[in-house]
Amino acid sequence: MIEIKNINMSYGSDYILKSLNYKFKTGLIYGLIGKNGAGKTTLLKVIMRLIRENQGSIFLDGKCVDNVDFFKIPAVFVSDSPIFYSDLTVREHLLLVCNSQRVEKKEAIARIDILLDELKLTKYKNNFPNTLSKGTLQRLNIALGMIRNESIILMDEPFNALDPVQVSAVETLVLKSKKEGKTLLISSHDIDSLGSICDVYLILRNGQLLEYMPNKLTKENIAQIIGDSYGD
Ligand SMILES: Nc1ncnc2c1ncn2[C@@H]1O[C@H](COP(=O)(O)OP(=O)(O)OP(=O)(O)O)[C@@H](O)[C@H]1O
DSSP states (O other): OEEEEEEEEEETTEEEEEEEEEEOOTTOEEEEEOOTTSSHHHHHHHHHTSOOOOEEEEEETTEEOTTSOGGGOSSEEEOSSOOOOTTSOHHHHHHHHHHHTTOOHHHHHHHHHHHHHHTTOGGGTTOOGGGSOHHHHHHHHHHHHHTSOOSEEEEESTTTTOOHHHHHHHHHHHHHHHHTTOEEEEEOSOHHHHHHHOSEEEEEETTEEEEEOGGGOOHHHHHHHHOTTTTO
16 A cells, blocks of 8 residues: 655755645556656655655555665566666576565576566567667566565556557556556556556646546546646
């Protein structure tokens, strides 16, 4: 469970997040929507404690994590600007994460094989990052988050650079995580994908979160809510 309590965040004098309060329900998929620059990445980073200059508090699974080190945050963050090790293969990247999580080797290998298959990465398992396309690197990025067994998953633009087949593979993986009882918060401009997997839309506008049910909103409605300033 994620709870945001009275979060204010500014870069300089402009407040990006304004007195934000929101309590996420466990086991749902939330789609975070907003115009460019609305503050979606900022919000995800505040929740993950990658940004700490905010006022207010973040609770994960009922525990305040305001002062918890990023590496100990009980959540996964799939960033929109990942960094890879040039001298590690796809499989070695995943083994490294499992090792850091102290996952037993046999279990790690089994988990990695399943995830490589789900994200259509098996044939690239011995490739180094500099030999991979953008879409394949994005799937590796997603795999590096999903290999961790956390109940809270935050994703920033996970569908970027993916072709429709790969988008569908990621959607399936997200829905599988939901079935396992996980809570997901996914920031994306891909309204079609969000619409097919999300239980709740959260529209970030003027520093505030507005909650909507996806089946009640069309793309046109969303553009209207996001505001005349969409695309500024
Ligand atoms: N480190 C920073 N220093 C100063 N301003 C920043 C910094 N990071 C982000 N901003 C500004 O904060 C605002 C929110 O940025 P953020 O990246 O959170 O928006 P976003 O909703 O994720 O945008 P997009 O849809 O374009 O990815 C933007 O106006 C951006 O220019």
